[in-house]
Amino acid sequence: MTPLLIALGQLVPGMLRWAGSDKAAELADTAMAVAKQVVGTDDDTAALQALQTHPELLVQYQQAMNAVLVAQLDADCKQLESVNTTMRAEAASADPYVRRARPTFMYAMALTWTVQTLGLVLAVLLQPSLGAALLQAAADLTTLWGIALTVVGVAVKARSDDKARALGHDVPTALQSIVRVARKD
Template sequence: MDWSDIGKMVGKAAPIVGTLLGGPAGGAVGGLVSQALGAGNDPDEVGEILKSDPAAYERIKRLEQEHERELKAMMLEAETAKLGHVNKTMRAEAASNDGYVRRWRPTFGYLAAISWALQSVAIAWSFVWAPEQAGQVSQAIAALTPMWGFALAVLGISVHKRSQDKQVAAGQQPNGGLIQALTTRLQGGKQTSGKG
């Protein structure tokens, strides 16, 4: 058992503590939980207390209420560090001299288009040459809908971000997107400054 397991156990009673136990601050928050329960700084020992003593959840809930401000600050720090890491990775990708690293988004687009075309041909072929299987093929298509929904959403975001990357590389301000275009059109074509 580790601190993330403890986080799942206490998540309903103390959601902030549960979330922090599952993240990079798990050890530090685990120490606070251990102290509140009178246990050693060991997730196994804390887990045993939680299983045997229903009042332990109330003590953790009280801990969360008493230290809510500090726990929320820890959560904000953890999220900031996570976003900083993601941004660092994105900057490394943009600055990379490796052609494939820079071209992963177009590659994903090409592969999605090829997969979509092959699947469409296979579906059409199965309806023509094996019409008795049409019901099963239709069920398979419905089962693939969430996968394609996710893949096409990723592709849409990738295309949008690639367009923004090109605009920034050309020294232009990226377009505001659909909402900005609608706002501009509704205001009679006047550009909004974005200042409130």
Template sequence: MIPALLAQIGLPLLMKAVGAGLDHIDNPIAKTAAEGLKQVEAAVTKGDVTPEQIVVANRHTERMAEIELARDTETLKSVNRTIRAEVASEDAFVRRWRPSFGYAVALTWIMTMGAIAYAIILTPLQAPAIIAALVNTSPIWGIALGVLGVSVVKRSADKKLG
């Protein structure tokens, strides 16, 4: 009885909060979702959606969360195995690839930014074209900095565990 009561109180409250947030997003899909949540909230409030149906929905949500957690756990196990293999390797390059990659990215970033600053100072009229050309390199920088970021975060977590 109490779980059913909590589901009847909690679900409408959650739908109201999420719906209100979505309703403030200036996007037709978000507006449609907000309206749909209002309709579901009304159905729950009127009793068209039974407490038993809410319990089933909660069980499904819990199961989906368990599946995601299991997948994430397996992914982390795989990453940890890879890092342990790198650290245990006899090859110095394999052990040092993360710091080496970090230094290479940092050096390349400094050289690129220095060259761009120098070019803009020497030819200020070309600054818009230089900056536009720099924007075209953003995908490769995004990938390199993303890999570097993941490596740094993962290594920091490993050091905390060690």
């Protein structure tokens, strides 16, 4: 199906904007469905051939896809507006630590991880005979780092949920999210 989608993208270059995005597969499916609808066939190859050989069908297809692309741009704009509103709300917080807590913790973790890794590398280079023991000691820190990264994940998720609720969005529970993902497969 990839050559067909590349060919459709050549007919409507605006589609290529989303080629590497998360929405690429959905847009590709929509593009093929619109092509088959405009041509009046259920065969992908026949739809493509008809669009390439009949200029009037190509114009109809391009007009239909322009509507799809405009809707996609509108959705992207709404998402960017939401992100912008969220960032403004965080920056306008009366409590200065609210604005800095998450970044401070993440920077501290990144610095700690960097120092630990560089120290480990330097120690192994300077004392190769201690390499196995040092690597085992680093491996023993896996639980500690796992907890720290879990804290970051929970903080990010909780803050994202708070922002969504502040914007009036319904935030699904963890179980609802798992069920939604399971249904997509």
